[in-house]
Amino acid sequence: MRSRRRYAVVGAGARAETFVRSLVTAHKEQAELVAFVDVNLKRIAAHNRWLGELGHPAVPAYHADDFARMLDEQRVDTVIVTSMDVTHERYIVGALDADRSVITEKPMTTTAESCTRILQAARRARERAAAAGIPAPTCAVAFNYRYNPTHVKVRELLASGAIGTIGSVHFEWLLDVRHGADYFRRWHRDAANSGGLLVHKSSHHFDLVNWWLSARPARVFAANRLFFYGAGRPHGYDRGYERAYGSPAAKGDPFALDLDRQPRMRELYLETEAEDGYIRDRNVFAPGATIDDDMAVLVQYDSGATMTYHLHAYAPWEGYRLMVNGSRGRLELEVVETAYVAPDAGAASADAGTIASLYPGHSGVENGWTKLTLHPFWQPPSTVEIPEATQEAHGGGDARLTADLFTGSALTVDPLGRRATEVDGALALLTGLAANASSAAGRPYDVAELVDPDLLKES
Ligand SMILES: NC(=O)c1ccc[n+]([C@@H]2O[C@H](COP(=O)([O-])OP(=O)(O)OC[C@H]3O[C@@H](n4cnc5c(N)ncnc54)[C@H](O)[C@@H]3O)[C@@H](O)[C@H]2O)c1
Known part of the structure; x- marks a missing residue:
């Protein structure tokens, strides 16, 4: 029997859950989730708790600084990149340079310079694989x-x-x-x-x-x-608060996000704030x-x-x-x-x-x-x-995408390209x-x- 491919998820935010659930439920025969990586270990802890709800054990948590060590320790085949856009390049290039495959969320990256570095890393990986006579790692963008x-x-x-x-x-x-x-x-x-x-x-x-x-x-x-x-608009919707949580001015504001009423969001963002200072519920009209x-x-x-x-x-x-x-x-x-x-x-x-x-x-x-x-x-x-x-x-795209990525059908013909x-x-x-x-x-x-x-x- 073909052994299961080993996947690490980098960026344990909201989007990661789509891939995680798909890995540990629908595609658990072909795929194995082996690690989470993030700058915020509390967010990883939330994901690990949610894994428990699915009857899956927690997986090892790594800080972003330990990404390279994680690849080797966990014998990762494919890195799934669901972190903040500007950070994608670091993990795509890092994985390809270590001869691992990548599935990255869109946008692949945020600048022309980092795009060039990713294309060069993919080319280097292909050249190394060709010289060694082995299959090259792939880089898939999850469109x-x-x-x-x-x-x-x-x-x-x-x-x-x-x-x-x-x-x-x-x-x-x-x-x-x-x-x-x-x-x-x-x-x-x-x-x-x-x-x-x-x-x-x-x-x-x-x-x-x-x-x-x-x-x-x-x-x-x-x-x-x-x-x-943004700030200073003449339309008058701005109620002048910085963030919704704890702000009386945000009560009843149709533009406010109430993290308190959404237990999953509360867990993922509000209860993890002390770790990295990231604020999820800013006033959309706040400066900056x-x-x-x-x-x-x-x-x-x-x-x-x-x-x-x-x-x-x-x-x-x-x-x-x-x-x-x-x-x-x-x-x-x-x-x-x-x-x-x-x-x-x-x-x-x-x-x-x-x-x-x-x-x-x-x-x-x-x-x-x-x-x-x-x-x-x-x-x-x-x-x-x-x-x-x-x-x-x-539109049902996520289930079909993850099925295609995780079932090995990537090895078969895709007439729709x-x-x-x-x-x-x-x-x-x-x-x-x-x-x-x-x-x-x-x-x-x-x-x-x-x-x-x-x-x-x-x-
Ligand atoms: N295709 C789609 O339909 C779809 C939908 C939503 C999001 N996305 C993509 O998924 C990615 C994540 O979006 P999200 O909505 O989950 O955001 P999010 O803010 O919920 O999660 C981002 C995660 O990245 C982590 N992070 C930040 N800096 C990091 C670093 N240097 N190293 C590692 N991790 C880091 C954060 O701590 C957070 O856990 C984005 O690239 C976004 O474009 C795609």
Whole structure:
């Protein structure tokens, strides 16, 4: 019998739970969780308690400084990186240089320089493996949106030529005043941690377009700004407190997050604060936000196609609209994830079973709908049914992604090309990085100005 692959999880925050639960339940025959790594050992302790609820023993806890020792002591095969974005590079490069495989959360990293170092490390690992005649370690980027049945259907339709050759894309993504606001309460509000939302969030969307069109971004122009959140806005929503916990001014504020009403969040963030000083529930209008909340982007792809893209993070509802114009017609997709935000949304989900289910993309009272339509020339439009579409986490993408990553199906053929490598991770990132650079410089940016194109050749 093939022995189980040994996985270590770096970054014991909210997202880690998706991978942990999948490892120790659905995929326990093929996979073994052997360690947690974090700068905050109390957060690891919370995860270890939650493992107990699943009937799994606690696993060894390592401080981030002991990452290299952990790899050897725990004989790790694959490192799962779910830490703060800016820290991904350290663990991806560290694992690849130690000839271990990596599964990393998006965004793969936050800057062009660190992206280059990751691509170089992957290349070095492949060269060492080739010289030794052994399989090379892999670097997978966990783009769960590629596994959402609605997104798969779009890929299938476009690849089948349903609307002919693609001329252009119009893509609008709305983050509502719960989910969008949340980026302004957390570490994400500092661009040095997250790269801003065009990197942190839009890397999902830019990856989807690369994948849907089988194209790569070439040139990007953007205009970004912080319009709604942050200090000193004239709209009058700011109640002047620093953080919600313990603040009378935050009571009844629809923008406040009530950690006290969410036991999992309380355990993961409030009760661990003394360790690292991280505050999870900042006022979204408190000073210090260096990311933007309203971004307009124009992309030219190597196929000749163009995309107009808009992300805004202060919408009354959450979801997206995609329009793809082709030589034989047009595809339109409307996904309303939440049709509105209930006023006490920051305090809702108190009885959620997992930390992951406290996040948007999960079922709630405000659930929306999905509508996919084909508009061929000279014919009435037709609605495309997506029977597999679900209200599960990320449209069911998480369960399908982890199944693909953990069951060894990565060794088999993937006709949809869903498995994303470090090159896909880089290409998804580069649209956002080029957009940020363009907005700052006030000129279009070529992707080739940011990362050496030679490093983006497929391995
Ligand atoms: N694909 C998705 O749908 C999805 C959803 C949520 C988050 N994510 C990604 O998962 C990652 C984690 O996000 P989260 O929401 O769990 O955030 P989080 O704040 O809950 O967790 C981040 C963890 O990283 C730890 N950390 C910080 N600095 C570290 C360091 N130097 N070394 C090791 N650990 C460190 C923190 O202590 C914390 O436990 C991010 O990269 C995010 O983009 C992806």
